[in-house]
Amino acid sequence: MKINYSLITRRTFLNTLFGGWVFAMLSGSIYALLKFAFPTLGKEPDFVVLNANDFLNIPPNSVKPFAWGGKLGFFFKKEDGVITALKGVCTHMECNVTYKPEQKKFYCACHKGWFDEDGKNIEGPPPKPLEFFDIKVEKEKLVVARKGFTFELPKA
Amino acid sequence: MLLPERGSRLSCQRLKNWIEERYDFEGIKRLAAQKVIPVHRYEIWYYTGGIAMFLFILQFITGMVLSMYYIPHLEHAHKSIIEIVTKLNMGWFFRSVHHWGAQLAIIFVFIHVFSTLLLKAYRKPRELTWVTGFVLLVISIFFGLSGYLLLWDERAFAAVRVATGGAGNLPLVGGFIKAFLRGGIDVTGETLTRFYAFHVAILPIITIFLIGIHLMLVQMQGMSVPVSIEKKPHKTTPFFPNMLYKDLMVWLVMLGIMVSLAVFFPPEIGKKADTLAPPPENIKPEWYFLFLFQTLKLFPGEILGMNGETIAIVLISLGVLFFFLIPFFDRKSSRGEPSPVFTWIGIIYTLYFVVMTVIGFLT
Amino acid sequence: MKKFFLSIALVLLNCISLFAEDKIEVFPSVRYEQFIVYQNLVIFWIAIIGLIIIIRMKLREIERIQKMGINKEEKDIPLLD
Numbered sequence: 001m002k003i004n005y006s007l008i009t010r011r012t013f014l015n016t017l018f019g020g021w022v023f024a025m026l027s028g029s030i031y032a033l034l035k036f037a038f039p040t041l042g043k044e045p046d047f048v049v050l051n052a053n054d055f056l057n058i059p060p061n062s063v064k065p066f067a068w069g070g071k072l073g074f075f076f077k078k079e080d081g082v083i084t085a086l087k088g089v090c091t092h093m094e095c096n097v098t099y100k101p102e103q104k105k106f107y108c109a110c111h112k113g114w115f116d117e118d119g120k121n122i123e124g125p126p127p128k129p130l131e132f133f134d135i136k137v138e139k140e141k142l143v144v145a146r147k148g149f150t151f152e153l154p155k156a
Numbered sequence: 157m158l159l160p161e162r163g164s165r166l167s168c169q170r171l172k173n174w175i176e177e178r179y180d181f182e183g184i185k186r187l188a189a190q191k192v193i194p195v196h197r198y199e200i201w202y203y204t205g206g207i208a209m210f211l212f213i214l215q216f217i218t219g220m221v222l223s224m225y226y227i228p229h230l231e232h233a234h235k236s237i238i239e240i241v242t243k244l245n246m247g248w249f250f251r252s253v254h255h256w257g258a259q260l261a262i263i264f265v266f267i268h269v270f271s272t273l274l275l276k277a278y279r280k281p282r283e284l285t286w287v288t289g290f291v292l293l294v295i296s297i298f299f300g301l302s303g304y305l306l307l308w309d310e311r312a313f314a315a316v317r318v319a320t321g322g323a324g325n326l327p328l329v330g331g332f333i334k335a336f337l338r339g340g341i342d343v344t345g346e347t348l349t350r351f352y353a354f355h356v357a358i359l360p361i362i363t364i365f366l367i368g369i370h371l372m373l374v375q376m377q378g379m380s381v382p383v384s385i386e387k388k389p390h391k392t393t394p395f396f397p398n399m400l401y402k403d404l405m406v407w408l409v410m411l412g413i414m415v416s417l418a419v420f421f422p423p424e425i426g427k428k429a430d431t432l433a434p435p436p437e438n439i440k441p442e443w444y445f446l447f448l449f450q451t452l453k454l455f456p457g458e459i460l461g462m463n464g465e466t467i468a469i470v471l472i473s474l475g476v477l478f479f480f481l482i483p484f485f486d487r488k489s490s491r492g493e494p495s496p497v498f499t500w501i502g503i504i505y506t507l508y509f510v511v512m513t514v515i516g517f518l519t
Numbered sequence: 520m521k522k523f524f525l526s527i528a529l530v531l532l533n534c535i536s537l538f539a540e541d542k543i544e545v546f547p548s549v550r551y552e553q554f555i556v557y558q559n560l561v562i563f564w565i566a567i568i569g570l571i572i573i574i575r576m577k578l579r580e581i582e583r584i585q586k587m588g589i590n591k592e593e594k595d596i597p598l599l600d
Contacts, residue, residue: 014577019168021570028566035245037221241545248545249556394585401578405571412567419560422545 044069047145052137056083063088063099066144072096073133073144078117079104085135085144086119091128106130191375192392193399196385198275203406204268205374209367210407211261214414215299216360218254226306228352230345233308234428241425252418258300260414262444265296270509273502277380278482279489285377286483288370295363297444302355304442308348313429314439316351317343322448325469344431383494446516447509448472479505 050066055075058064063074065088072088076099088106090097095110105122106115113124120129136143175181193202225244227236240247269289272278278286305316320343324334339346381390393399426436441449455468478485488495547553 010580014573014580015168018570018573018577021566021573025566025570032246033217033221033250036247036250037224039245238543241543248547252545397581398578398585401574401581405574408567408571412564415563416560419556424545425543 044071044146046149047143048073050075050142050144052140052142055142056137061101061104068133068144074099075135075142075144076117083135085133087131087133089131090126091121091130092124092126097130188396189394191378191395193379193395194381194385195391195393196381198382198385201271201275202379203403204264204271206403207406207410208261208264208268209371210410211257211264211414212363212367214411215254215257215261218250218257219356222250222254223356228306228349230308230348230429233306233348234425237307238425248422249418252422253414254303255423256414256417256421258303259443260410260417262296262300265293266444266509269293270502270506272380273482274499274506275380275382276486276489276495276498276502279380279383279486279492280483282373282377282380283483285370285373287480288366288373290480292363292366292370295359295366299355299359299363300442300444302351302359305348305351306355307425308429309426310429310433310436311426311439313343313431314435315441316347317435318439318449319441319445320347322452322469325465326473327466327470342431383489383492386492440516443513443517447512450512450516 045068048066048068055064055066058075058077060077060081061079063076066073066075066085068087073085074088075083075085077083088097089095090108090110090113092108092111092113095108097106097108097113097115099105100107104117106117106119107113108115108124108126111125113126114122115126115130116122118129119132121127132147134145134147134149136145193199222240225236225240225247227233237251241251242248272286272289301316301319305312320334320337323337324330326333335341337347337350338344339350440446451472452465452468455464457464459467482498482501483490486495486498489498547556
């Protein structure tokens with residue numbers, strides 16, 4: 001059925017077409033720009049590979065820091081020699097924590113929060129325990145991975 | 157204005173109503189409607205200024221995002237650019253766009269300058285537009301030079317050494333300018349930091365200010381029409397929206413060309429600069445300096461017992477100074493009369509620049 | 520015999536690249552990524568040309584109504600006193 005009048009005016013049609021096209025091009029370009037300007041917002045790695053020799057020989061009841069993406073990670077050897085790794089970031093407001101070997105606790109100076117050596121939040125504002133990682137030692141390499149991350153490196 | 161039925165009122169219309177209920181734009185709208193562009197056979201040159209401005213705006217945008225990652229310290233500069241190009245999402249692309257945008261912007265600034273020279277748009281009452289424009293030309297070149305050094309590779313380092321050294325040979329002010337630009341006696345990390353300050357802060361502020369004045373003058377006085385056409389009746393076309401749409405089409409083509417150049421010819425990254433090493437073979441300055449260096453080569457080492465290079469530089473300076481002051485020398489044009497002498501002077505300047513640049517390129 | 524010498528020459532020529540330093544990759548070297556780049560370039564150009572066509576359509580329409588004299592004020596238009 002053909003109607004003998006137009007549902008929209010020529011002006012509206014052209015303006016909408018123009019505006020829509022400009023909007024599409026602009027948003028595409030701005031998206032590309034923003035992706036460049038804000039590359040990996042908040043993304044953390046799934047795993048990091050470290051040199052085993054640098055870490056395994058630290059004295060018991062001490063930590064050695066490593067880079068977990070842009071954040072602080074701790075390689076932790078407990079008093080009894082058990083090795084583990086955790087994210088050294090306070091669960092309250094993301095300040096870096098420090099290890100106090102005399103008390104065997106992790107301390108966050110920002111709001112005086114305390115965690116025990118298993119990361120459980122025992123005092124102060126932190127609402128959750130510290131995040132621990134899985135570690136695996138393969139020959140010369142120490143692989144620190146997110147808990148539950150199963151895919152491992154092929155032989156490099 | 158045709159309004160759709162109430163139920164389907166466009167959001168554009170509602171936005172317009174919101175604004176009109178609060179702000180009175182009638183005066184500005186009437187002024188805008190009066191803005192007209194003359195139509196004649198030289199009208200194509202009217203686009204050159206807008207293109208240059210558009211390219212500069214793009215440079216500001218790509219420059220801003222690049223400056224989030226660049227490190228202006230001689231130890232890290234080169235590496236930070238390698239990181240941008242190899243590790244970041246589309247880093248290579250934005251750096252390449254910034255490089256080609258710079259080349260095109262400077263090319264179109266030169267086209268704009270020489271076309272206004274030959275069409276004598278500088279004549280009364282537009283002398284100050286020419287003056288601000290000339291300063292903007294110098295600033296554009298300095299933008300190019302300062303940006304080029306930031307790569308801190310062998311070529312850039314050697315090129316800046318030659319360029320600032322050349323500036324140092326200017327009579328009287330030379331030594332002062334050289335020390336000011338270099339931040340010391342030689343090109344060092346201080347030079348890098350200083351050029352970075354110029355490139356991202358000092359020059360942009362001055363440029364925005366000067367472009368503001370330059371544009372305001374053009375708005376106030378309208379587009380210049382060549383003397384031969386001025387007196388005869390000629391058509392005009394309104395700027396809003398006709399010319400604006402035409403400008404937009406030209407700018408879109410420029411954008412496409414720039415992006416294509418960026419994709420097909422991404423600029424290389426040379427070895428990191430070594431302040432103690434000799435310059436690489438066949439070192440040449442950026443193309444917009446070639447005409448100056450070719451000119452220097454024309455002069456023998458000694459003329460009548462005086463240093464040839466100094467004489468060359470003095471003559472070049474006088475040539476540039478005359479160029480700068482042309483609106484005040486060209487009396488006939490300021491009276492609206494044809495001025496063939498200055499047409500020839502303009503042609504000579506243009507040809508000299510083009511020919512010397514090409515020769516510098518080929519040798 | 521000629522083919523033999525030609526192939527030796529080509530091998531020797533290619534050995535020159537062994538002396539080249541690590542060239543910094545200013546453009547993605549992976550085929551897959553190169554493909555994406557060129558594809559996006561084509562899409563971009565199509566978008567640009569599309570927009571230019573739309574602007575031309577708008578311009579033609581505007582010139583049409585301007586020719587009809589929508590801008591000029593009518594001389595004998597009655598004033599509201």
